[in-house]
Amino acid sequence: MSIDQRLCIALLGCALSGLTTHSVAATLAVVATDDGVVKFYRLSNNLGIMIPGKSVPVGKMPVGMCGDPNGTRLYVSEVPEKILAVIDVATQAVVATIEEPGMKRPADCVVGPDGKKLYLMDSLGNSAFVYDTASNKLLKTITVGEEPNHGIFSPDGKRLIVSNAKSNTLTVIDPTTDAVVKTVKTGTEPAYMTYTRDGKFLVVGLIDDDSIAFFNADTLEFDQQVGVPQSPQVLLPSADGQYLYVLGRWHGVVGLVNLRARGEHRRVVATIPVPKYPLAMTLSPDGKHLYVSTEHFENTLVHIDVDVLSPDYIISDIHHPGLMIYLK
Numbered sequence: 001m002s003i004d005q006r007l008c009i010a011l012l013g014c015a016l017s018g019l020t021t022h023s024v025a026a027t028l029a030v031v032a033t034d035d036g037v038v039k040f041y042r043l044s045n046n047l048g049i050m051i052p053g054k055s056v057p058v059g060k061m062p063v064g065m066c067g068d069p070n071g072t073r074l075y076v077s078e079v080p081e082k083i084l085a086v087i088d089v090a091t092q093a094v095v096a097t098i099e100e101p102g103m104k105r106p107a108d109c110v111v112g113p114d115g116k117k118l119y120l121m122d123s124l125g126n127s128a129f130v131y132d133t134a135s136n137k138l139l140k141t142i143t144v145g146e147e148p149n150h151g152i153f154s155p156d157g158k159r160l161i162v163s164n165a166k167s168n169t170l171t172v173i174d175p176t177t178d179a180v181v182k183t184v185k186t187g188t189e190p191a192y193m194t195y196t197r198d199g200k201f202l203v204v205g206l207i208d209d210d211s212i213a214f215f216n217a218d219t220l221e222f223d224q225q226v227g228v229p230q231s232p233q234v235l236l237p238s239a240d241g242q243y244l245y246v247l248g249r250w251h252g253v254v255g256l257v258n259l260r261a262r263g264e265h266r267r268v269v270a271t272i273p274v275p276k277y278p279l280a281m282t283l284s285p286d287g288k289h290l291y292v293s294t295e296h297f298e299n300t301l302v303h304i305d306v307d308v309l310s311p312d313y314i315i316s317d318i319h320h321p322g323l324m325i326y327l328k
Contacts, residue, residue, distance in 0.1 A: 043289075212244070233247045
């Protein structure tokens with residue numbers, strides 16, 4: 001799986017209360033690696049239909065994207081020039097560019113819950129670069145595991161956890177000091193992570209093991225490993241917390257894992273077929289719509305109505321769609 005061929009997709013959320021069936025519920029921002037742009041789509045609240053909007057140039061080969069907690073800024077990493085483009089969501093324009101020549105290969109990023117610091121993973125440098133979001137200045141470089149893949153903050157914001165695909169570990173960072181406080185062993189090739197809605201478990205996708213691993217959210221002690229569709233790329237808990245949506249790349253499906261059960265009863269209870277080679281998935285703010293992107297020959301964005309559990313809207317005007325993140 002080539003990160004050069006990925007793109008990142010973000011839902012820029014807005015309040016859903018009081019919206020009519022004709023209101024715009026959110027915006028979908030798509031970063032296409034081959035096109036070198038961020039393309040915005042308006043989303044229909046009732047049908048989830050994607051309406052094409054503005055395209056914003058962000059460099060030759062953008063590969064990663066994250067947003068601040070307020071949904072006001074997007075940060076897009078670009079490989080050849082080793083830069084990070086800062087997009088103002090309101091104006092849909094690049095307002096700053098962060099250059100980092102010391103970085104080997106910028107990849108995923110995450111912004112702290114208070115919006116003050118940005119953490120950008122260097123997948124070849126085995127590091128996380130920390131920036132002040134007000135000044136865009138580099139604050140610190142943190143050594144993590146081999147090939148950092150994904151970053152996530154704990155629900156209380158007191159820990160940043162980075163998955164390291166090649167060293168099969170999780171690096172735990174104290175964001176107040178930006179010091180590594182713990183390393184946790186995992187299965188093979190940990191990647192995307194999420195917390196269950198009740199905050200009790202951290203769930204880690206293990207790409208080479210074709211499974212997901214549950215860890216106690218407080219202690220990070222291993223709890224259970226559950227088989228899922230091959231090459232789990234993205235994990236998203238349903239709005240009611242009863243299920244976990246798991247995007248399986250090689251099977252071309254979204255698997256539903258029952259989270260209401262414990263132990264051996266945690267398992268895939270249903271699957272939703274999608275086009276070949278899906279790499280990304282996100283959930284609408286109201287939890288009623290899933291969006292899945294597929295790359296290579298398909299190059300599509302797919303809408304899934306959660307109540308129906310089948311694809312019902314497909315758009316194919318963008319190349320190599322990939323990673324997806326919902327911005328609150």
